[in-house]
Amino acid sequence: MADRALYLITPNFSDSAAFCSELDAALRAAAKDDIPVACVQLRLKEKSDEVILAAATAVREVTAAHGVAFLVNDRADLAARLSADGVHLGQQDGDIGEARRLLGEEADIGVTCHASRHLAMIAAEEGADYVAFGAFYPSETKDSQYRAELSLVEDWTLMTTMPCVAIGGLTAENSAPVLAAGADYLAVCGAVFAHPEGAAAGIRKFAPLFGHA
Numbered sequence: 001m002a003d004r005a006l007y008l009i010t011p012n013f014s015d016s017a018a019f020c021s022e023l024d025a026a027l028r029a030a031a032k033d034d035i036p037v038a039c040v041q042l043r044l045k046e047k048s049d050e051v052i053l054a055a056a057t058a059v060r061e062v063t064a065a066h067g068v069a070f071l072v073n074d075r076a077d078l079a080a081r082l083s084a085d086g087v088h089l090g091q092q093d094g095d096i097g098e099a100r101r102l103l104g105e106e107a108d109i110g111v112t113c114h115a116s117r118h119l120a121m122i123a124a125e126e127g128a129d130y131v132a133f134g135a136f137y138p139s140e141t142k143d144s145q146y147r148a149e150l151s152l153v154e155d156w157t158l159m160t161t162m163p164c165v166a167i168g169g170l171t172a173e174n175s176a177p178v179l180a181a182g183a184d185y186l187a188v189c190g191a192v193f194a195h196p197e198g199a200a201a202g203i204r205k206f207a208p209l210f211g212h213a
């Protein structure tokens, strides 16, 4: 994954065609304005495997067209069936070693570490490729009982070279301190996909954070 970039997380969509059209518009806008996008994580909750697999096929067509990595949330087995670029695992989503076995050495395996340096150190020891800290701000997408502080990111970047993702209520307006603290990726769902003027307008707002007016 490219460094210092957006990490897009899908909303829990039902209409794949409509979502893919929004995603395509967002990725076009990002490319035009030079806004780096490292990956798209397919995060579909409470859906059957068949629904996830069909949605994944549609979303991956869009990510592939834009040269953006495609990650699956929660399910290393589905990520393997899809030959996805990686998987994001929460603390209850299975074992990093098993995900590595299923996905191979090249896959990106990320792990939710909430607001805990201890969890991040364990994930690093177990072979994760990145750790995710959050929530930094209240999120409309997912309630989180954890609140991460900027100092956690600062400490992590001093301690290790392992990339870290920041997540939770991130917007173009509140993310500058998170990047300044050393976060490699800004994981964003609502600020892009729930933007009132559409996902392309949502993603354009992030341009100044990546050095573009």
Ligand SMILES: Cc1ncc(COP(=O)(O)OP(=O)(O)O)c(N)n1
Residues within 6 Å of the ligand: 007, 009, 041, 043, 073, 074, 088, 089, 090, 091, 092, 093, 110, 111, 112, 132, 133, 142, 165, 167, 187
């Ligand atoms: C990049 C990233 N960070 C954290 C999460 C949250 O994962 P998890 O705690 O497993 O919660 P769900 O997303 O599965 O509800 C994530 N998905 N992505």
Ligand SMILES: Cc1ncsc1CCOP(=O)(O)O
Residues within 6 Å of the ligand: 009, 134, 135, 138, 139, 140, 141, 142, 144, 167, 168, 169, 170, 187, 188, 189, 190, 191
């Ligand atoms: C999956 C997840 N985990 C912690 S907050 C969150 C949701 C991120 O979405 P948003 O960018 O809309 O807050």
Ligand SMILES: [Mg+2]
Residues within 6 Å of the ligand: 073, 074, 088, 089, 090, 091, 093
């Ligand atoms: Mg999960």
